[in-house]
Amino acid sequence: MGTAISLEKPKCVIWAAELTHRGQAIRDALSSRSQQRRFRRQRKTRYRAARFNNRRRSAGWLAPSLQSRVENIWTWGVRLARACPITSLSQELVRFDTQLMQNAEISGVEYQQGELQGYEVRGYLLEKWGRQCAYCGVKDLPLEVEHIIPSTRGGSNRVSNLSLACHDCNQEKGTQTAAEFGHPDVQAKAKQPLKDAAAVNATRWALFHRLKLTGLPVEIGTGGRTKFNRIHQGYPKAHWIDAACVGESGASVAVTTGQVILLIKAMGHGSRQMCRTDKYGVPARHRLRQKRHFGFQTGHIVKAIVPTGKYAGTYVGRVACRATGRFDLVTAAGKVTASYKHLKTLHHSDGYTYQKGQGALPPPDFRQGYPAPIR
Ligand SMILES: [Zn+2]
DSSP states (O other): EEEEEEOOOOEEEEEEEEEOOOOHHHHHHHHHHHHHHHHHHHHSSSSOOOOSSOEEEEETTTOHHHHHHHHHHHHHHHHHHHOOOOOEOOOOOOOOOHHHHGGGGGOOOOOHHHHHHHHHHHHHHHHHTTOOOTTTTOSSOEEEEEEESSSGGGGOGGGGGEEEEEEHHHHHTTTOOOTTTTOOOHHHHHHSGGGGGGGOHHHHHHHHHHHHTTTEEEEEEEEHHHHHHHTTTTTOHHHHHHHOOSSSSSSSSSSOOOOOOOEEEEOOOOOOOOEOTTOOOOEEEOOOOOETTTTETTOOOOOEEOOSSSSSSSEEEEOOOTTTTTTEEEEEEEEEEEEGGEEEEEEEEOSSEEEOOOOOOOOOOOTTTSSSSOO
């Protein structure tokens, strides 16, 4: 996920970051826990009542892996607001604007609007047809927007009559309908609405409601709009550039070539699990109750000056602590082992780890860029 802070006047990006969530790690930890509990219950040791089906979920409940995304963004919002005066927020709320697509057939739409609408429609179609040709299933080829019932035979421009086809299939199909072309399934699928399109993206909505609590004006945009803004300004694909291009205010924003971005990765605050298991879920080793060893804690950013030995040198990195006092450091130069005696804390663990991002714009990637709008 990208974050960018832009000045209001002139509109340019002055700070940018990319935040990596730990949704998958949370999922893995929770499913591992539930497996171990199930195993414990089934072991013939003593009776344990099942305690999983008597809970109720509160309204607005999100899966922990999704909730953590909302919390991560909130944490960073609060931190940034502390560091600089923020006057407004922009959020990409939905992937495509279904409203804009519904009105597709209003005549006399301005050129500019029509083009933006084309982006929304293409975004929707790519999602609906799985980014592949609806007829032969080919991927990684430029796809053309195609009428299921050709317009020459009375087919409309509505999204329910559109699909994506590779150039060859489109040519071969010609003026046939999808059913005549031997694909009644395409015709059937086109009638089903895309569930996601109704913007039922729980996480984004939860975040939106949270952002409104700040009292700042929250501008919302769609994924189609973001892409439209980005491509029209000639910027390559990157999360932080997308963040700068969100919504109406992202239509003209300056991005400098030398922009240094902060790569933030959510690491969590450790685990409460005292008993680690082997791969079969059998208790194997026990952890100490204490988190701090020799004044250090896993996650601190430390400076190591190692005088002698294999790892002699000066390093800065994230430390993983052990009770023995020999710690592992993840540094730019790779993994380093050092004694606590040679370490100095630079930054206390705050649940995130940091890296400096590329100083230049990433290479342009227009493969996913949209070709001409629908005619
Ligand atoms: Zn094809």
